[in-house]
Amino acid sequence: MRLQKRTxxxxxxxxxxxxxxxxxxxxxxxxxxxILGAFAFYPADPTFANYVKIFTEExxxxxxxxxxxxxxxxxxxxLSVALPAAYAFSRxxxxxxxxxxxxxxxxxxxxxxxxxxxxxxxxxxxxxxxTHIAVAISHCLFNVPLAVWILxxxxxxxxREIDETAYIDGYSFPRFFVSVFVPLIxxxxxxxxxxxxxxxxxxxxxxxxxxxxxxKPIAATMTRTVSATGLDWGLLxxxxxxxIVPGALVIWFVRNYMAKGFALGxx
Amino acid sequence: xGKWEDNKAWFLVLPVFLLVAISxxxxxxxxxxxxxxxxxxxxxxxxxxxxxxxxMLSNRRLxxxxxxxxxxxxxxxxxEIPLGVLIALAMPKRGWGVSVSLVLLALPLLIPWxxxxxxxxxxxxxxxxxxxxxxxxxGFEFDHTSAPLDAWITVMLMEVWHWTPLVALLAYxxxxxxxxxxxxxxxxxxxxxxxxxxxIQLPKMRGVLTIAVLLRFMDSFLIYAEPFVLTGGGPGxxxxxxxxxxxxxxxxxxVGPAAAFxxxxxxxxxxxxxxxYQALQNVGTGDRQ
Numbered sequence: 292m293r294l295q296k297r298t299x300x301x302x303x304x305x306x307x308x309x310x311x312x313x314x315x316x317x318x319x320x321x322x323x324x325x326i327l328g329a330f331a332f333y334p335a336d337p338t339f340a341n342y343v344k345i346f347t348e349e350x351x352x353x354x355x356x357x358x359x360x361x362x363x364x365x366x367x368x369x370l371s372v373a374l375p376a377a378y379a380f381s382r383x384x385x386x387x388x389x390x391x392x393x394x395x396x397x398x399x400x401x402x403x404x405x406x407x408x409x410x411x412x413x414x415x416x417x418x419x420x421x422t423h424i425a426v427a428i429s430h431c432l433f434n435v436p437l438a439v440w441i442l443x444x445x446x447x448x449x450x451r452e453i454d455e456t457a458y459i460d461g462y463s464f465p466r467f468f469v470s471v472f473v474p475l476i477x478x479x480x481x482x483x484x485x486x487x488x489x490x491x492x493x494x495x496x497x498x499x500x501x502x503x504x505x506x507k508p509i510a511a512t513m514t515r516t517v518s519a520t521g522l523d524w525g526l527l528x529x530x531x532x533x534x535i536v537p538g539a540l541v542i543w544f545v546r547n548y549m550a551k552g553f554a555l556g557x558x
Numbered sequence: 559x560g561k562w563e564d565n566k567a568w569f570l571v572l573p574v575f576l577l578v579a580i581s582x583x584x585x586x587x588x589x590x591x592x593x594x595x596x597x598x599x600x601x602x603x604x605x606x607x608x609x610x611x612x613x614m615l616s617n618r619r620l621x622x623x624x625x626x627x628x629x630x631x632x633x634x635x636x637x638e639i640p641l642g643v644l645i646a647l648a649m650p651k652r653g654w655g656v657s658v659s660l661v662l663l664a665l666p667l668l669i670p671w672x673x674x675x676x677x678x679x680x681x682x683x684x685x686x687x688x689x690x691x692x693x694x695x696x697g698f699e700f701d702h703t704s705a706p707l708d709a710w711i712t713v714m715l716m717e718v719w720h721w722t723p724l725v726a727l728l729a730y731x732x733x734x735x736x737x738x739x740x741x742x743x744x745x746x747x748x749x750x751x752x753x754x755x756x757x758i759q760l761p762k763m764r765g766v767l768t769i770a771v772l773l774r775f776m777d778s779f780l781i782y783a784e785p786f787v788l789t790g791g792g793p794g795x796x797x798x799x800x801x802x803x804x805x806x807x808x809x810x811x812x813v814g815p816a817a818a819f820x821x822x823x824x825x826x827x828x829x830x831x832x833x834x835y836q837a838l839q840n841v842g843t844g845d846r847q
Contacts (some may be wrong), residue, residue: 308719315677328681329686374832375570375571379571383563384564385571396776404801428577431578432743435574443763443765478730489664489668492670512731513673514668527676528677535665539665545744
Protein backbone atom coordinates (compact mmCIF):
# COMPACT_ATOMS: atom_id res chain seq x y z
CA MET A 292 0.00 0.00 0.00
CA ARG A 293 2.81 2.34 1.06
CA LEU A 294 4.69 1.83 -2.16
CA GLN A 295 1.62 2.67 -4.18
CA LYS A 296 1.03 5.91 -2.31
CA ARG A 297 4.59 6.92 -3.16
CA THR A 298 4.10 6.14 -6.81
CA UNK A 299 0.87 8.12 -6.95
CA UNK A 300 2.66 11.08 -5.38
CA UNK A 301 5.48 10.82 -7.88
CA UNK A 302 3.11 10.64 -10.83
CA UNK A 303 1.21 13.65 -9.52
CA UNK A 304 4.40 15.66 -9.14
CA UNK A 305 5.67 14.73 -12.58
CA UNK A 306 2.28 15.55 -14.07
CA UNK A 307 2.18 19.03 -12.55
CA UNK A 308 5.82 19.55 -13.48
CA UNK A 309 5.10 18.81 -17.11
CA UNK A 310 2.34 21.43 -17.39
CA UNK A 311 4.57 24.40 -18.32
CA UNK A 312 6.37 22.19 -20.82
CA UNK A 313 3.06 21.06 -22.24
CA UNK A 314 2.10 24.70 -22.55
CA UNK A 315 5.30 25.39 -24.47
CA UNK A 316 4.51 22.48 -26.79
CA UNK A 317 0.98 23.78 -27.20
CA UNK A 318 2.29 27.25 -28.09
CA UNK A 319 4.85 25.85 -30.51
CA UNK A 320 2.09 24.31 -32.63
CA UNK A 321 0.12 27.54 -33.00
CA UNK A 322 0.60 30.80 -34.85
CA UNK A 323 1.45 33.96 -32.97
CA UNK A 324 -1.99 35.50 -33.56
CA UNK A 325 -3.69 32.33 -32.35
CA ILE A 326 -1.62 32.22 -29.10
CA LEU A 327 -2.33 35.84 -28.21
CA GLY A 328 -5.91 35.68 -29.47
CA ALA A 329 -7.57 33.13 -27.24
CA PHE A 330 -7.05 30.55 -24.51
CA ALA A 331 -6.97 26.98 -25.81
CA PHE A 332 -6.17 23.74 -23.98
CA TYR A 333 -4.84 22.20 -27.18
CA PRO A 334 -4.08 23.63 -30.61
CA ALA A 335 -7.35 23.49 -32.56
CA ASP A 336 -5.53 23.90 -35.84
CA PRO A 337 -1.97 22.65 -35.25
CA THR A 338 0.71 24.00 -37.53
CA PHE A 339 4.31 22.91 -37.88
CA ALA A 340 5.33 26.18 -39.52
CA ASN A 341 7.46 27.19 -36.52
CA TYR A 342 9.45 23.95 -36.61
CA VAL A 343 9.82 24.11 -40.39
CA LYS A 344 11.27 27.59 -40.05
CA ILE A 345 13.85 26.44 -37.49
CA PHE A 346 14.92 23.44 -39.55
CA THR A 347 15.22 25.33 -42.81
CA GLU A 348 16.83 28.62 -41.79
CA GLU A 349 20.54 28.36 -41.19
CA UNK A 350 20.54 31.14 -38.59
CA UNK A 351 18.31 28.88 -36.48
CA UNK A 352 19.62 25.37 -36.88
CA UNK A 353 23.28 26.40 -36.81
CA UNK A 354 22.62 27.62 -33.26
CA UNK A 355 21.82 24.07 -32.18
CA UNK A 356 24.92 22.71 -33.90
CA UNK A 357 27.15 25.35 -32.29
CA UNK A 358 25.74 24.76 -28.83
CA UNK A 359 26.10 21.00 -29.18
CA UNK A 360 29.75 21.33 -30.26
CA UNK A 361 30.96 23.57 -27.46
CA UNK A 362 28.89 21.80 -24.81
CA UNK A 363 30.36 18.42 -25.84
CA UNK A 364 33.91 19.80 -25.79
CA UNK A 365 33.27 21.33 -22.39
CA UNK A 366 31.86 18.11 -20.93
CA UNK A 367 34.87 16.13 -22.19
CA UNK A 368 37.41 18.62 -20.81
CA UNK A 369 35.60 18.94 -17.48
CA LEU A 370 35.35 15.20 -16.92
CA SER A 371 38.91 14.39 -17.96
CA VAL A 372 40.55 16.98 -15.68
CA ALA A 373 38.09 16.49 -12.82
CA LEU A 374 38.41 12.69 -12.52
CA PRO A 375 42.06 12.60 -11.35
CA ALA A 376 41.61 15.72 -9.22
CA ALA A 377 38.55 14.29 -7.48
CA TYR A 378 40.48 11.10 -6.82
CA ALA A 379 43.29 13.11 -5.21
CA PHE A 380 40.81 14.97 -2.99
CA SER A 381 39.00 11.82 -1.92
CA ARG A 382 42.09 9.70 -1.20
CA UNK A 383 45.03 11.90 -0.25
CA UNK A 384 45.91 14.53 2.27
CA UNK A 385 48.23 17.08 0.75
CA UNK A 386 49.38 20.65 1.24
CA UNK A 387 46.38 22.99 1.04
CA UNK A 388 43.92 20.29 0.04
CA UNK A 389 40.93 21.59 2.01
CA UNK A 390 41.46 25.21 0.96
CA UNK A 391 41.94 24.20 -2.63
CA UNK A 392 38.77 22.10 -2.58
CA UNK A 393 36.65 24.94 -1.28
CA UNK A 394 38.40 27.54 -3.45
CA UNK A 395 37.27 25.61 -6.50
CA UNK A 396 33.67 26.14 -5.56
CA UNK A 397 34.16 29.86 -4.93
CA UNK A 398 34.45 30.26 -8.69
CA UNK A 399 30.73 29.62 -8.92
CA UNK A 400 29.99 32.36 -6.39
CA UNK A 401 30.67 35.55 -8.32
CA UNK A 402 27.92 37.26 -10.33
CA UNK A 403 28.43 36.03 -13.92
CA UNK A 404 28.35 39.59 -15.28
CA UNK A 405 31.71 40.16 -13.54
CA UNK A 406 33.43 37.82 -15.97
CA UNK A 407 32.11 39.26 -19.21
CA UNK A 408 34.50 42.11 -19.92
CA UNK A 409 37.71 40.43 -18.66
CA UNK A 410 36.88 37.25 -20.58
CA UNK A 411 36.18 39.17 -23.75
CA UNK A 412 39.53 40.96 -23.45
CA UNK A 413 41.37 37.74 -22.59
CA UNK A 414 39.98 35.71 -25.48
CA UNK A 415 40.37 38.61 -27.93
CA UNK A 416 44.04 38.83 -27.02
CA UNK A 417 44.64 35.18 -27.84
CA UNK A 418 42.44 35.36 -30.94
CA UNK A 419 39.84 32.85 -29.81
CA UNK A 420 36.75 35.05 -30.03
CA UNK A 421 33.87 33.38 -31.87
CA THR A 422 35.30 29.87 -31.61
CA HIS A 423 33.69 26.87 -29.95
CA ILE A 424 36.78 26.17 -27.90
CA ALA A 425 36.63 29.64 -26.27
CA VAL A 426 33.12 29.04 -24.98
CA ALA A 427 34.01 25.49 -23.92
CA ILE A 428 37.01 26.67 -21.91
CA SER A 429 35.19 29.61 -20.35
CA HIS A 430 32.42 27.29 -19.18
CA CYS A 431 35.03 25.20 -17.39
CA LEU A 432 35.06 28.00 -14.83
CA PHE A 433 31.81 26.74 -13.31
CA ASN A 434 31.68 23.15 -14.62
CA VAL A 435 35.09 21.89 -13.49
CA PRO A 436 34.55 22.82 -9.82
CA LEU A 437 31.12 21.22 -9.92
CA ALA A 438 32.48 18.07 -11.56
CA VAL A 439 35.24 17.77 -8.94
CA TRP A 440 32.75 18.18 -6.11
CA ILE A 441 30.21 15.67 -7.39
CA LEU A 442 32.84 13.09 -8.34
CA UNK A 443 34.63 13.48 -4.99
CA UNK A 444 31.37 12.67 -3.24
CA UNK A 445 30.92 9.47 -5.20
CA UNK A 446 34.57 8.45 -4.88
CA UNK A 447 34.54 8.89 -1.11
CA UNK A 448 31.68 6.40 -1.06
CA UNK A 449 34.02 3.71 -2.42
CA UNK A 450 35.90 1.98 0.43
CA ARG A 451 39.64 2.60 0.34
CA GLU A 452 40.32 -1.11 0.82
CA ILE A 453 39.53 -1.54 -2.87
CA ASP A 454 42.44 0.72 -3.84
CA GLU A 455 44.76 -0.99 -1.39
CA THR A 456 43.86 -4.47 -2.60
CA ALA A 457 44.39 -3.43 -6.21
CA TYR A 458 47.81 -1.92 -5.49
CA ILE A 459 48.85 -5.05 -3.57
CA ASP A 460 47.68 -7.11 -6.56
CA GLY A 461 50.20 -5.17 -8.64
CA TYR A 462 47.96 -2.75 -10.50
CA SER A 463 49.68 0.46 -11.61
CA PHE A 464 47.79 3.66 -10.81
CA PRO A 465 46.57 4.40 -14.37
CA ARG A 466 45.51 0.80 -14.93
CA PHE A 467 43.75 0.60 -11.57
CA PHE A 468 42.03 3.92 -12.20
CA VAL A 469 40.72 3.05 -15.64
CA SER A 470 39.86 -0.62 -15.26
CA VAL A 471 38.79 -0.86 -11.61
CA PHE A 472 37.93 2.52 -10.17
CA VAL A 473 36.11 4.26 -13.01
CA PRO A 474 33.63 1.38 -13.46
CA LEU A 475 32.88 1.59 -9.73
CA ILE A 476 31.78 5.21 -9.91
CA UNK A 477 29.87 4.98 -13.18
CA UNK A 478 26.80 6.43 -11.48
CA UNK A 479 28.76 9.50 -10.42
CA UNK A 480 30.31 9.94 -13.86
CA UNK A 481 26.89 9.73 -15.48
CA UNK A 482 25.43 12.35 -13.17
CA UNK A 483 28.46 14.60 -13.58
CA UNK A 484 28.39 14.38 -17.36
CA UNK A 485 24.75 15.30 -17.35
CA UNK A 486 25.24 18.29 -15.05
CA UNK A 487 28.21 19.60 -17.06
CA UNK A 488 26.18 19.25 -20.23
CA UNK A 489 23.17 20.93 -18.65
CA UNK A 490 24.92 23.95 -17.09
CA UNK A 491 26.91 24.61 -20.24
CA UNK A 492 23.83 24.19 -22.42
CA UNK A 493 21.69 26.77 -20.62
CA UNK A 494 24.44 29.33 -19.96
CA UNK A 495 23.78 32.42 -22.02
CA UNK A 496 25.84 35.43 -20.86
CA UNK A 497 29.36 34.09 -21.48
CA UNK A 498 28.42 32.16 -24.60
CA UNK A 499 26.80 35.21 -26.13
CA UNK A 500 29.65 37.55 -25.22
CA UNK A 501 32.37 35.31 -26.65
CA UNK A 502 30.68 34.59 -29.98
CA UNK A 503 29.40 36.63 -32.90
CA UNK A 504 28.34 34.42 -35.81
CA UNK A 505 30.42 31.28 -36.34
CA UNK A 506 29.87 29.79 -32.90
CA LYS A 507 26.69 31.57 -31.84
CA PRO A 508 24.68 29.44 -29.40
CA ILE A 509 21.00 28.68 -29.72
CA ALA A 510 20.00 30.59 -26.59
CA ALA A 511 21.48 33.75 -28.12
CA THR A 512 19.74 33.13 -31.43
CA MET A 513 16.49 32.97 -29.52
CA THR A 514 16.93 36.30 -27.73
CA ARG A 515 18.10 38.13 -30.83
CA THR A 516 15.20 36.97 -32.96
CA VAL A 517 12.87 37.98 -30.20
CA SER A 518 14.18 41.52 -29.98
CA ALA A 519 14.32 42.02 -33.73
CA THR A 520 10.78 41.10 -34.69
CA GLY A 521 8.85 41.80 -31.52
CA LEU A 522 7.91 38.59 -29.77
CA ASP A 523 7.11 35.62 -31.93
CA TRP A 524 5.87 33.38 -29.12
CA GLY A 525 5.16 30.37 -31.29
CA LEU A 526 8.62 30.34 -32.84
CA LEU A 527 10.24 30.86 -29.46
CA UNK A 528 8.24 27.99 -27.95
CA UNK A 529 9.20 25.68 -30.83
CA UNK A 530 12.86 26.59 -30.36
CA UNK A 531 12.43 25.99 -26.62
CA UNK A 532 11.00 22.52 -27.22
CA UNK A 533 13.95 21.72 -29.49
CA UNK A 534 16.50 22.93 -26.89
CA ILE A 535 15.26 20.21 -24.55
CA VAL A 536 15.93 17.39 -27.01
CA PRO A 537 19.76 17.06 -26.92
CA GLY A 538 19.89 17.11 -23.11
CA ALA A 539 17.07 14.57 -22.91
CA LEU A 540 19.14 12.30 -25.17
CA VAL A 541 22.15 12.71 -22.87
CA ILE A 542 20.22 11.72 -19.78
CA TRP A 543 18.71 8.83 -21.74
CA PHE A 544 22.23 7.53 -22.39
CA VAL A 545 23.46 7.95 -18.81
CA ARG A 546 20.27 6.72 -17.15
CA ASN A 547 21.59 3.19 -16.75
CA TYR A 548 24.72 4.43 -15.03
CA MET A 549 22.61 6.36 -12.60
CA ALA A 550 20.25 3.47 -11.97
CA LYS A 551 22.68 0.61 -11.59
CA GLY A 552 24.52 2.13 -8.69
CA PHE A 553 27.23 0.46 -6.79
CA ALA A 554 28.69 -2.83 -7.96
CA LEU A 555 30.96 -3.92 -5.12
CA GLY A 556 31.33 -7.49 -6.36
CA UNK A 557 33.38 -6.36 -9.33
CA UNK A 558 36.77 -6.43 -7.64
CA UNK B 559 40.89 5.63 8.95
CA GLY B 560 42.76 8.69 7.75
CA LYS B 561 43.62 9.61 4.21
CA TRP B 562 47.02 8.82 2.74
CA GLU B 563 49.47 11.64 3.19
CA ASP B 564 51.18 12.44 -0.10
CA ASN B 565 51.95 15.80 -1.67
CA LYS B 566 52.40 14.11 -5.03
CA ALA B 567 48.61 14.14 -5.24
CA TRP B 568 49.07 17.74 -6.35
CA PHE B 569 49.99 16.44 -9.78
CA LEU B 570 46.47 15.03 -10.10
CA VAL B 571 44.97 18.37 -9.12
CA LEU B 572 47.28 20.55 -11.19
CA PRO B 573 45.31 20.51 -14.50
CA VAL B 574 42.15 21.58 -12.68
CA PHE B 575 44.02 24.25 -10.77
CA LEU B 576 45.59 25.77 -13.89
CA LEU B 577 42.42 25.65 -15.93
CA VAL B 578 40.30 27.32 -13.28
CA ALA B 579 42.94 29.76 -12.04
CA ILE B 580 43.46 31.24 -15.51
CA SER B 581 39.74 31.87 -15.83
CA UNK B 582 39.28 33.15 -12.29
CA UNK B 583 42.22 35.33 -11.40
CA UNK B 584 42.19 37.78 -14.32
CA UNK B 585 38.54 38.83 -13.82
CA UNK B 586 39.13 39.08 -10.10
CA UNK B 587 42.03 41.49 -10.61
CA UNK B 588 39.95 43.61 -12.96
CA UNK B 589 37.06 43.89 -10.52
CA UNK B 590 39.26 44.75 -7.55
CA UNK B 591 40.97 47.34 -9.71
CA UNK B 592 37.68 49.00 -10.69
CA UNK B 593 36.27 48.92 -7.18
CA UNK B 594 38.86 51.31 -5.78
CA UNK B 595 38.95 53.84 -8.63
CA UNK B 596 36.75 56.52 -10.13
CA UNK B 597 37.04 56.23 -13.88
CA UNK B 598 36.19 59.26 -16.05
CA UNK B 599 37.58 57.94 -19.30
CA UNK B 600 40.51 56.03 -20.76
CA UNK B 601 43.64 57.04 -18.87
CA UNK B 602 41.69 59.45 -16.66
CA UNK B 603 41.06 57.87 -13.29
CA UNK B 604 41.63 58.61 -9.63
CA UNK B 605 42.13 56.31 -6.70
CA UNK B 606 39.20 56.57 -4.30
CA UNK B 607 40.09 53.88 -1.77
CA UNK B 608 37.11 52.41 0.05
CA UNK B 609 34.67 55.16 -0.94
CA UNK B 610 32.57 52.93 -3.22
CA UNK B 611 32.42 50.26 -0.55
CA UNK B 612 31.18 52.76 2.05
CA UNK B 613 28.63 54.04 -0.48
CA MET B 614 27.34 50.56 -1.13
CA LEU B 615 27.21 49.48 2.51
CA SER B 616 25.00 52.44 3.42
CA ASN B 617 22.75 52.08 0.37
CA ARG B 618 19.15 51.57 1.57
CA ARG B 619 17.94 49.97 -1.66
CA LEU B 620 20.80 47.53 -1.54
CA UNK B 621 19.77 46.52 1.99
CA UNK B 622 16.20 45.94 0.80
CA UNK B 623 17.41 43.84 -2.11
CA UNK B 624 19.67 41.90 0.24
CA UNK B 625 16.88 40.98 2.68
CA UNK B 626 14.65 40.05 -0.24
CA UNK B 627 17.45 37.84 -1.51
CA UNK B 628 17.91 36.10 1.85
CA UNK B 629 14.19 35.44 2.13
CA UNK B 630 14.13 34.06 -1.40
CA UNK B 631 17.15 31.79 -1.01
CA UNK B 632 15.97 30.63 2.42
CA UNK B 633 12.57 29.63 1.02
CA UNK B 634 14.25 27.96 -1.96
CA UNK B 635 16.34 25.73 0.33
CA UNK B 636 13.47 24.96 2.71
CA UNK B 637 11.19 23.86 -0.12
CA GLU B 638 13.51 22.32 -2.70
CA ILE B 639 15.78 20.17 -0.54
CA PRO B 640 13.04 18.18 1.30
CA LEU B 641 10.89 17.99 -1.83
CA GLY B 642 13.81 16.76 -3.92
CA VAL B 643 14.69 14.06 -1.37
CA LEU B 644 11.03 12.96 -1.22
CA ILE B 645 10.90 12.65 -5.00
CA ALA B 646 14.14 10.66 -5.03
CA LEU B 647 12.76 8.28 -2.38
CA ALA B 648 9.53 7.84 -4.32
CA MET B 649 11.27 7.05 -7.58
CA PRO B 650 11.31 3.41 -8.67
CA LYS B 651 14.54 1.45 -8.22
CA ARG B 652 14.33 -0.68 -11.35
CA GLY B 653 12.31 -1.25 -14.48
CA TRP B 654 11.14 1.16 -17.16
CA GLY B 655 9.86 3.60 -14.54
CA VAL B 656 13.46 4.59 -13.76
CA SER B 657 14.23 5.77 -17.27
CA VAL B 658 10.92 7.55 -17.66
CA SER B 659 11.11 9.46 -14.39
CA LEU B 660 14.80 10.37 -14.87
CA VAL B 661 14.23 11.79 -18.33
CA LEU B 662 11.04 13.64 -17.35
CA LEU B 663 12.70 15.13 -14.26
CA ALA B 664 15.56 16.49 -16.33
CA LEU B 665 13.35 18.38 -18.78
CA PRO B 666 12.91 21.68 -16.86
CA LEU B 667 16.68 21.86 -16.26
CA LEU B 668 17.45 21.82 -19.97
CA ILE B 669 15.59 24.94 -21.04
CA PRO B 670 17.77 28.07 -21.33
CA TRP B 671 17.02 30.42 -18.45
CA UNK B 672 15.82 33.35 -20.49
CA UNK B 673 13.39 31.05 -22.32
CA UNK B 674 12.00 29.81 -19.00
CA UNK B 675 11.08 33.36 -18.03
CA UNK B 676 9.47 33.98 -21.40
CA UNK B 677 7.42 30.79 -21.32
CA UNK B 678 6.21 31.57 -17.81
CA UNK B 679 5.03 35.01 -18.93
CA UNK B 680 2.48 33.33 -21.17
CA UNK B 681 1.88 30.38 -18.82
CA UNK B 682 0.78 32.73 -16.00
CA UNK B 683 -1.17 35.25 -18.06
CA UNK B 684 -4.72 35.45 -16.70
CA UNK B 685 -6.25 35.51 -20.18
CA UNK B 686 -4.28 33.01 -22.29
CA UNK B 687 -2.02 31.07 -19.91
CA UNK B 688 -2.86 27.71 -18.37
CA UNK B 689 -1.85 28.61 -14.80
CA UNK B 690 -3.32 32.11 -14.91
CA UNK B 691 -6.62 30.87 -16.28
CA UNK B 692 -6.74 28.00 -13.77
CA UNK B 693 -6.13 30.22 -10.72
CA UNK B 694 -8.59 32.85 -11.85
CA UNK B 695 -11.05 30.08 -12.66
CA UNK B 696 -10.85 28.99 -9.02
CA GLY B 697 -12.01 32.47 -8.04
CA PHE B 698 -8.73 34.09 -6.98
CA GLU B 699 -7.66 37.40 -8.43
CA PHE B 700 -4.17 36.58 -9.63
CA ASP B 701 -1.95 38.91 -11.58
CA HIS B 702 1.78 38.94 -11.04
CA THR B 703 2.23 42.18 -12.93
CA SER B 704 0.35 44.26 -10.36
CA ALA B 705 0.31 42.45 -6.98
CA PRO B 706 3.70 42.00 -5.24
CA LEU B 707 2.58 38.84 -3.41
CA ASP B 708 1.39 37.24 -6.64
CA ALA B 709 4.70 38.14 -8.26
CA TRP B 710 6.56 36.46 -5.38
CA ILE B 711 4.41 33.34 -5.58
CA THR B 712 4.95 33.16 -9.33
CA VAL B 713 8.72 33.55 -9.08
CA MET B 714 8.88 30.96 -6.26
CA LEU B 715 6.74 28.52 -8.25
CA MET B 716 8.93 28.97 -11.28
CA GLU B 717 12.08 28.50 -9.22
CA VAL B 718 10.78 25.36 -7.47
CA TRP B 719 9.53 23.96 -10.77
CA HIS B 720 12.84 24.66 -12.45
CA TRP B 721 15.35 23.51 -9.84
CA THR B 722 13.78 20.86 -7.58
CA PRO B 723 14.64 18.21 -10.22
CA LEU B 724 18.32 19.02 -9.72
CA VAL B 725 18.06 18.13 -6.03
CA ALA B 726 16.00 15.04 -6.88
CA LEU B 727 18.52 13.79 -9.47
CA LEU B 728 21.45 14.28 -7.08
CA ALA B 729 19.62 12.62 -4.20
CA TYR B 730 18.53 9.73 -6.41
CA UNK B 731 22.07 9.09 -7.62
CA UNK B 732 23.20 9.20 -3.99
CA UNK B 733 20.53 6.67 -3.00
CA UNK B 734 21.45 4.32 -5.83
CA UNK B 735 25.08 4.36 -4.70
CA UNK B 736 24.20 2.74 -1.35
CA UNK B 737 25.22 -0.95 -1.40
CA UNK B 738 22.26 -3.33 -1.28
CA UNK B 739 23.87 -5.10 1.71
CA UNK B 740 22.90 -2.19 3.99
CA UNK B 741 19.24 -2.66 3.19
CA UNK B 742 19.47 -6.42 3.61
CA UNK B 743 20.99 -5.94 7.05
CA UNK B 744 18.26 -3.46 7.94
CA UNK B 745 15.58 -5.92 6.77
CA UNK B 746 17.03 -8.69 8.92
CA UNK B 747 17.05 -6.33 11.90
CA UNK B 748 13.42 -5.45 11.16
CA UNK B 749 14.18 -1.73 10.89
CA UNK B 750 11.26 0.60 10.16
CA UNK B 751 11.26 2.61 6.91
CA UNK B 752 11.92 5.73 8.98
CA UNK B 753 14.93 4.11 10.67
CA UNK B 754 16.26 3.01 7.29
CA UNK B 755 15.93 6.57 6.06
CA UNK B 756 17.38 8.19 9.16
CA UNK B 757 20.31 5.86 9.80
CA ILE B 758 21.20 4.53 6.34
CA GLN B 759 19.88 6.65 3.50
CA LEU B 760 20.24 10.13 4.98
CA PRO B 761 23.85 9.72 6.22
CA LYS B 762 24.84 8.10 2.93
CA MET B 763 23.32 10.99 1.03
CA ARG B 764 25.33 13.55 3.00
CA GLY B 765 27.84 14.09 0.19
CA VAL B 766 25.30 14.69 -2.56
CA LEU B 767 23.06 16.74 -0.28
CA THR B 768 25.98 19.00 0.64
CA ILE B 769 26.45 19.68 -3.06
CA ALA B 770 22.71 20.15 -3.55
CA VAL B 771 22.42 22.67 -0.70
CA LEU B 772 25.49 24.64 -1.79
CA LEU B 773 24.48 24.67 -5.45
CA ARG B 774 20.94 25.73 -4.75
CA PHE B 775 22.11 28.40 -2.31
CA MET B 776 24.68 29.88 -4.67
CA ASP B 777 22.57 29.74 -7.81
CA SER B 778 19.41 31.06 -6.16
CA PHE B 779 21.44 33.87 -4.60
CA LEU B 780 22.74 34.77 -8.05
CA ILE B 781 19.40 34.31 -9.81
CA TYR B 782 18.93 36.81 -12.62
CA ALA B 783 17.50 35.81 -15.96
CA GLU B 784 14.28 34.08 -14.95
CA PRO B 785 12.76 36.69 -12.59
CA PHE B 786 14.13 39.53 -14.71
CA VAL B 787 12.40 38.26 -17.83
CA LEU B 788 9.21 37.35 -15.96
CA THR B 789 8.67 40.39 -13.74
CA GLY B 790 11.48 42.82 -14.60
CA GLY B 791 12.05 43.14 -10.83
CA GLY B 792 8.56 44.50 -10.22
CA PRO B 793 5.87 45.35 -9.46
CA GLY B 794 7.67 48.27 -7.83
CA UNK B 795 10.85 46.71 -6.51
CA UNK B 796 9.17 43.69 -4.95
CA UNK B 797 11.10 41.08 -6.93
CA UNK B 798 14.30 43.07 -7.47
CA UNK B 799 16.83 40.51 -6.27
CA UNK B 800 20.49 41.31 -5.72
CA UNK B 801 21.76 40.56 -9.20
CA UNK B 802 18.90 42.46 -10.82
CA UNK B 803 19.82 45.43 -8.65
CA UNK B 804 23.49 44.99 -9.56
CA UNK B 805 22.71 45.20 -13.27
CA UNK B 806 20.43 48.23 -12.74
CA UNK B 807 23.23 49.85 -10.78
CA UNK B 808 25.95 49.18 -13.32
CA UNK B 809 23.89 50.57 -16.18
CA UNK B 810 22.78 53.63 -14.21
CA UNK B 811 26.10 54.47 -12.58
CA UNK B 812 29.83 53.91 -12.84
CA VAL B 813 31.62 50.61 -12.96
CA GLY B 814 33.26 51.58 -9.64
CA PRO B 815 30.23 51.13 -7.34
CA ALA B 816 29.11 48.10 -9.34
CA ALA B 817 32.53 46.50 -8.90
CA ALA B 818 32.50 47.25 -5.16
CA PHE B 819 29.01 45.77 -4.97
CA UNK B 820 30.15 42.65 -6.85
CA UNK B 821 32.87 42.08 -4.29
CA UNK B 822 30.48 42.49 -1.36
CA UNK B 823 28.02 40.19 -3.13
CA UNK B 824 30.71 37.56 -3.61
CA UNK B 825 31.85 37.79 0.02
CA UNK B 826 28.30 37.25 1.30
CA UNK B 827 27.89 34.11 -0.82
CA UNK B 828 31.33 32.91 0.22
CA UNK B 829 30.55 33.37 3.92
CA UNK B 830 27.23 31.54 3.82
CA UNK B 831 28.49 28.73 1.59
CA UNK B 832 31.33 28.21 4.03
CA UNK B 833 28.91 28.09 6.98
CA UNK B 834 26.64 25.59 5.20
CA TYR B 835 29.63 23.52 4.21
CA GLN B 836 31.04 23.39 7.75
CA ALA B 837 27.62 22.63 9.24
CA LEU B 838 26.94 19.77 6.83
CA GLN B 839 30.42 18.30 7.33
CA ASN B 840 29.94 18.30 11.10
CA VAL B 841 26.50 16.74 10.91
CA GLY B 842 28.15 13.89 9.05
CA THR B 843 30.97 13.29 11.54
CA GLY B 844 28.45 13.38 14.38
CA ASP B 845 26.64 10.46 12.77
CA ARG B 846 29.78 8.48 12.30
CA GLN B 847 30.83 8.57 15.96
